[in-house]
Amino acid sequence: MDPELLERFQEEVLTQCDYIALHYANAGIAFDRKQVAALWSSLEPMISAGANVAKLLWGPGGRLADERAPLRETLDVADDSPLHEVTFRNHFEHIDNRIDRWWTESTLPRAILDMNVMPEAMLQRWQKVSIFRNYDPQTGNVYFWSDAFAIHELASAAADLAVKARAALSVDLQQPPNSVTYARTFTGGDVRISDLLNGEHQLSGFTFDSCRLIGPAVLITVEGGYYQDNEITDEMLWQIEREKSYLGSVGLVNCTIVRCSFVNVGWAKPPPGE
Known part of the structure; x- marks a missing residue:
């Protein structure tokens, strides 16, 4: 071929x-x-x-x-x-x-x-x-x-094949998020959140399955999202107020995070009743 x-x-x-x-x-x-x-x-x-x-x-x-x-x-x-x-x-x-x-x-x-x-x-x-x-x-x-x-x-x-396809194409994970070949699906292994931000303050449309997400970072759900079977403890939860902005936080927009563990990562927790 x-x-x-x-x-x-x-x-x-x-x-x-x-x-x-x-x-x-x-x-x-x-x-x-x-x-x-x-x-x-x-x-x-x-x-x-x-x-x-x-x-x-x-x-x-x-x-x-x-x-x-x-x-x-x-x-x-x-x-x-x-x-x-x-x-x-x-x-x-x-x-x-x-x-x-x-x-x-x-x-x-x-x-x-x-x-x-x-x-x-x-x-x-x-x-x-x-x-x-x-x-x-x-x-x-x-x-x-x-x-x-x-x-x-x-x-x-499909997730496994995507990893192989990215490797075959030598996709650079440092490319900007709007790049056509930018990797947005990760299965297994360590992923440093800072490597994906590229100067931005949010992750949009990413999928992480069975990964270890490494900070430092505090994650805040901005819109949508699917989270299941992750290793999250009470010590990782940060109480926040919706009307305030938080410097250094990472917004999650329509992301999927399943079966993941975390290192130096906190999760923002909305006030009771929200």
Whole structure:
């Protein structure tokens, strides 16, 4: 593969992986807020972005697997990667066909189980052709008909691939935040918050999964955000007043921080009742 063409494919793989991370974070926020429509409006494009990665790595339907082998080699992607799965995306891509099949194959009285959040065990009494969109929060699986898709595995694989794509592209973490190739998804390892600020006083749209975030810094949620399973102790919490500004603080705008630990980092805590 021509080196310039290879680089363009690597860039697009990174772009789609960032889309996956963004939709995954939004899905988590929607789930926590019990916003079902918002949940599915994030899960569907997340799965579609995963299918786009598969097309980049193996070609449509896997028909360009040999031609794209150099791309997979530079990114260390195996054929058994969760990113290779495209079948589930087809349910959303061909929703008209799914409705037609439901109409012709379901038995009376017809019903559709769609856009739900419930354990997979509750689906057993339904005809498979009547099960459209269901998310099981216990397993992290999405179901359509008799097919299941592991959302968390897709997010993890995409985050890992994004790291490899950035390395292959030699992305400089010191580039300004508005750079197209700027790294905004970090999985594992140490991350120094000061390295990401570039003269700014906030982090916007970043995802940190299983990282150790290193200060000194006091983090303040400015807008949005999804935080779960982090190692935060009472000693790290700073009481603040909303109407005041705090010199040296780092604002978080629509960031995702999950399964992280912290060194010399405090978290701003709003007054009781907010």
